[in-house]
Amino acid sequence: MSTLEHPAGPAAAAVSAEDLLEMYRRMVTIRLFEQSASRLYAQSEVPGFLHLSIGQEATAVGACWNLRRSDGITSTHRGHGHCLAKGLDLTSMFAELMGREGGTCQGRGGSMHIADPGLGIFGANGIVGAGLPIVTGAATAAKLRGDGGVAVGFFGDGAVAQGMFHESVNLAAVWDLPVVFFCENNHYSEFSREQDQHRAGLAARAAGYGIRYEAVDGNDVVAVAELMGGLVEGLRRGEGPVLVEADTYRWHGHYEGDPLRYRTSDELDEAKLRDPLLIARARLAELGTPPGTLDDVDASVAADVEAAIEAARRSPLPDPATIFDHVWVEEEDPVEPEPEQGERFRMMDAVREALTLEMERDERVYAAGIDVGEGGNVFALFRGMTEQFPGRMLDTPISESAIVGSAVGAAMAGMRPVVEIMYMDFIGVCLDALMNQAAKLRFMTGGRAALPLVVRTQFGAGRSSGSQHSQSLEAMLAHIPGLTVVMPSGPVEAYGLLRAAIQSPNPVVFVENRLQYGLKDARPQADYIIPLGRARIVRPGRDITVVTYSRMLQEVVAAAEEVAGDGIDVEVVDLRTISPLDRDTILTSLKKTRRLMVAHEGVQDFGVGAEIAALAANEGFWHLDAPVVRIAPPAMPVPYSPSLEKAWLPDRVVVADALRRLAEVGPR
Amino acid sequence: MRIQRAPLASEQPQSPPAGYIHPHPHEQAQEQALSGPRTAPAPGSRAAAVTPFRCEIDVDVTRSAAGSRRAALVADLVVALLAAGRREGLIGDRNGVRLARWSHDGLVGEHLDEVWLRNGSAVAAALDALGPGLEPALAGTLTVVDLGERAVRPAGDWGAGGWGVVTIGPAEAVIRPGDSDDGMVITRRTLVRLAFEVADAAGQAGAVVRALESAASALSRLR
Numbered sequence: 001m002s003t004l005e006h007p008a009g010p011a012a013a014a015v016s017a018e019d020l021l022e023m024y025r026r027m028v029t030i031r032l033f034e035q036s037a038s039r040l041y042a043q044s045e046v047p048g049f050l051h052l053s054i055g056q057e058a059t060a061v062g063a064c065w066n067l068r069r070s071d072g073i074t075s076t077h078r079g080h081g082h083c084l085a086k087g088l089d090l091t092s093m094f095a096e097l098m099g100r101e102g103g104t105c106q107g108r109g110g111s112m113h114i115a116d117p118g119l120g121i122f123g124a125n126g127i128v129g130a131g132l133p134i135v136t137g138a139a140t141a142a143k144l145r146g147d148g149g150v151a152v153g154f155f156g157d158g159a160v161a162q163g164m165f166h167e168s169v170n171l172a173a174v175w176d177l178p179v180v181f182f183c184e185n186n187h188y189s190e191f192s193r194e195q196d197q198h199r200a201g202l203a204a205r206a207a208g209y210g211i212r213y214e215a216v217d218g219n220d221v222v223a224v225a226e227l228m229g230g231l232v233e234g235l236r237r238g239e240g241p242v243l244v245e246a247d248t249y250r251w252h253g254h255y256e257g258d259p260l261r262y263r264t265s266d267e268l269d270e271a272k273l274r275d276p277l278l279i280a281r282a283r284l285a286e287l288g289t290p291p292g293t294l295d296d297v298d299a300s301v302a303a304d305v306e307a308a309i310e311a312a313r314r315s316p317l318p319d320p321a322t323i324f325d326h327v328w329v330e331e332e333d334p335v336e337p338e339p340e341q342g343e344r345f346r347m348m349d350a351v352r353e354a355l356t357l358e359m360e361r362d363e364r365v366y367a368a369g370i371d372v373g374e375g376g377n378v379f380a381l382f383r384g385m386t387e388q389f390p391g392r393m394l395d396t397p398i399s400e401s402a403i404v405g406s407a408v409g410a411a412m413a414g415m416r417p418v419v420e421i422m423y424m425d426f427i428g429v430c431l432d433a434l435m436n437q438a439a440k441l442r443f444m445t446g447g448r449a450a451l452p453l454v455v456r457t458q459f460g461a462g463r464s465s466g467s468q469h470s471q472s473l474e475a476m477l478a479h480i481p482g483l484t485v486v487m488p489s490g491p492v493e494a495y496g497l498l499r500a501a502i503q504s505p506n507p508v509v510f511v512e513n514r515l516q517y518g519l520k521d522a523r524p525q526a527d528y529i530i531p532l533g534r535a536r537i538v539r540p541g542r543d544i545t546v547v548t549y550s551r552m553l554q555e556v557v558a559a560a561e562e563v564a565g566d567g568i569d570v571e572v573v574d575l576r577t578i579s580p581l582d583r584d585t586i587l588t589s590l591k592k593t594r595r596l597m598v599a600h601e602g603v604q605d606f607g608v609g610a611e612i613a614a615l616a617a618n619e620g621f622w623h624l625d626a627p628v629v630r631i632a633p634p635a636m637p638v639p640y641s642p643s644l645e646k647a648w649l650p651d652r653v654v655v656a657d658a659l660r661r662l663a664e665v666g667p668r
Numbered sequence: 669m670r671i672q673r674a675p676l677a678s679e680q681p682q683s684p685p686a687g688y689i690h691p692h693p694h695e696q697a698q699e700q701a702l703s704g705p706r707t708a709p710a711p712g713s714r715a716a717a718v719t720p721f722r723c724e725i726d727v728d729v730t731r732s733a734a735g736s737r738r739a740a741l742v743a744d745l746v747v748a749l750l751a752a753g754r755r756e757g758l759i760g761d762r763n764g765v766r767l768a769r770w771s772h773d774g775l776v777g778e779h780l781d782e783v784w785l786r787n788g789s790a791v792a793a794a795l796d797a798l799g800p801g802l803e804p805a806l807a808g809t810l811t812v813v814d815l816g817e818r819a820v821r822p823a824g825d826w827g828a829g830g831w832g833v834v835t836i837g838p839a840e841a842v843i844r845p846g847d848s849d850d851g852m853v854i855t856r857r858t859l860v861r862l863a864f865e866v867a868d869a870a871g872q873a874g875a876v877v878r879a880l881e882s883a884a885s886a887l888s889r890l891r
Contacts, residue, residue, distance in 0.1 A: 328669070330670050533669040618680060
């Protein structure tokens with residue numbers, strides 16, 4: 001056996017002996033896979049961590065029994081059973097655990113990160129609860145497409161304490177999404193007992209969210225499959241989300257090697273009396289299936305498992321030369337046209353017009369965020385767009401993790417979400433969705449997952465917005481491989497770059513400066529687009545290169561004009577894309593001017609300027625005639641008081657003074 | 669979008685671009701004196717103030733000079749000084765060495781490649797074979813001038829250009845008091861004045877002093 005078949009099973013109908021025998025075969029497959037994985041791990045053939053689901057086979061098989069290939073699931077760190085139940089083949093899974101090229105994810109993910117979006121498997125996940133925002137996104141995609149698709153998010157009882165659980169279930173409830181939040185309650189959160197983790201049960205929680213709740217014996221595959229059959233049918237008809245709690249038990253420890261000091265052997269022995277395989281065998285016996293038939297299934301699966309292990313062993317380890325594969329989608333850039341000089345328009349118009357054009361071009365594009373829909377965005381960027389794009393401008397609760405996490409799931413499910421984090425400072429609330437999910441999933445799935453999503457946000461100091469509404473956090477984001485970080489410096493750039501960001505196959509964080517929303521420039525032609533990852537020379541010069549971006553560009557250009565009167569000819573480089581960095585443009589300019597300054601609004605220490613200074617020291621050392629100068633605010637929270645904020649934020653006067661001093665340094 | 673990746677650890681440090689000459693401050697000043705600034709002048713900047721540094725030492729060459737030709741004595745001094753200069757980081761692969769001597773027509777001499785790889789005999793042979801004329805100094809050139817037996821004490825760098833000039837004066841016999849097992853004695857010693865001038869004192873004066881001391885010490889041990 002290598003691939004499991006997935007018939008569209010009966011909805012809430014009595015399970016036939018034939019179907020139950022197939023369920024039994026799938027459960028045996030999971031059991032033997034897990035037991036073999038345990039053995040391979042002990043033999044060091046499987047590296048890393050291993051979390052096994054022995055004892056929980058019925059939940060995986062029963063929950064997936066009624067799903068179509070295109071229906072989505074998300075899994076957990078204990079996810080082998082879910083993947084097998086949804087149709088992944090044994091050989092690729094064993095190879096993945098072994099870190100081999102023939103693995104499901106080419107050995108890039110391992111046990112905790114197996115995924116195959118082509119089969120609707122949107123990933124096991126190493127972060128507890130992180131699959132729930134993603135499955136919400138998969139359900140969003142299904143609802144937007146209106147194709148009757150559903151999604152199932154597996155989670156353990158430990159994940160209930162995560163904020164992501166709350167945000168995801170609440171968002172699904174508000175949006176009436178076709179999703180089952182399927183709790184495999186094995187009564188332990190890693191080492192801790194369920195009753196020590198939370199006080200309210202899931203039934204009470206479901207009531208709190210205003211959604212349906214169902215409990216089921218998670219060791220009885222028939223009970224699970226019959227329940228899920230009815231629920232899935234309802235979801236396909238348009239019913240809203242359901243919270244299912246399946247009572248089960250894991251036989252092994254939290255991880256392989258767990259000393260299991262937190263439970264007794266008696267407790268385990270009692271749980272084994274409710275072995276899902278024994279229950280299924282008993283049901284099959286009631287239906288007249290002879291024991292020999294079941295023994296034949298056991299033997300057949302055992303042979304399949306051994307054959308799969310041998311095949312996996314024959315797969316080579318990944319070639320180190322391929323180490324950078326799948327971090328980003330790399331492709332040829334579109335040609336950057338010269339912008340036409342149309343009527344003057346504002347930067348806020350540029351953002352709206354770029355999004356509008358992309359939503360007209362591509363039905364997969366939708367926008368979501370706090371007050372993005374009816375509210376038209378807190379800065380009124382999208383006012384009127386809900387009427388133009390009904391159902392595609394979505395208001396969300398104040399739930400940043402769900403907003404970005406659902407975008408990840410929707411992108412993996414084939415959509416192109418453009419979601420909004422109202423202030424860049426709030427990135428901290430949803431950092432997991434950006435850092436561990438959006439940025440890494442393409443790599444960890446060996447390129448199987450596509451993450452074409454845009455997270456728009458804005459920042460801006462200078463208006464006494466305080467320490468939590470002013471920060472320029474691009475350095476933090478640029479430090480995360482896999483994320484593209486874009487910061488336009490004006491209306492034309494905002495238009496061309498946002499269009500490119502929405503069309504990009506990579507996850508993009510698009511950072512606007514709200515102080516520029518009223519900034520005007522000549523409107524370019526409608527099809528104007530700017531390739532990502534390319535800086536531009538805004539002002540050619542001979543003596544000093546200044547690298548900058550976003551609103552600081554205007555300050556730098558003003559300073560450059562001022563010092564030109566002193567005979568200092570400044571070349572200004574607008575990065576436009578912070579990461580990946582356009583190293584060539586910076587180095588080429590440095591070779592010409594031999595002096596380098598970097599100016600930005602993010603605090604100086606460990607900032608983008610530090611990376612560019614390192615670039616100059618590493619690769620431009622031979623061309624430097626003077627120390628690199630960094631113009632940036634000091635490393636401290638953004639002050640509130642206008643007098644302090646003015647002292648904190650560099651402006652054109654500070655830049656001009658530094659330019660004059662820099663011009664004095666070096667060879668005469 | 670194409671990713672421009674930073675160099676891997678195995679690719680660092682980066683090599684200088686082809687034709688690149690490391691702009692040490694002293695080389696830079698000399699280079700500009702000879703051929704103009706390497707880069708555009710700093711806009712709005714004032715004229716540079718480069719201060720030369722000169723240092724001299726009397727080297728006791730009594731043992732080395734005994735029975736030796738002048739060329740052999742000069743060669744020993746050159747070898748000892750170049751070795752000391754390399755140890756002090758003053759002289760490296762980037763530096764060329766030009767051997768020269770005074771003649772009626774002025775300085776004559778020529779560049780020698782990798783002089784520090786040559787022994788005293790090879791350097792002496794090169795001194796014997798110096799042709800007419802003097803090749804111009806390149807950036808980083810150290811010129812060694814053999815003053816011969818002339819008793820003058822030149823100040824400055826002869827206008828030779830380059831990074832620095834070493835002048836080797838005449839051998840002079842002197843009477844020196846000394847100690848022996850029998851008490852104080854008067855001895856006859858042979859000294860050669862060794863002068864070392866660099867165009868820019870910044871960051872180099874100490875190394876010049878140490879190199880001269882080291883070379884003098886090495887010569888005094890020669891047998």
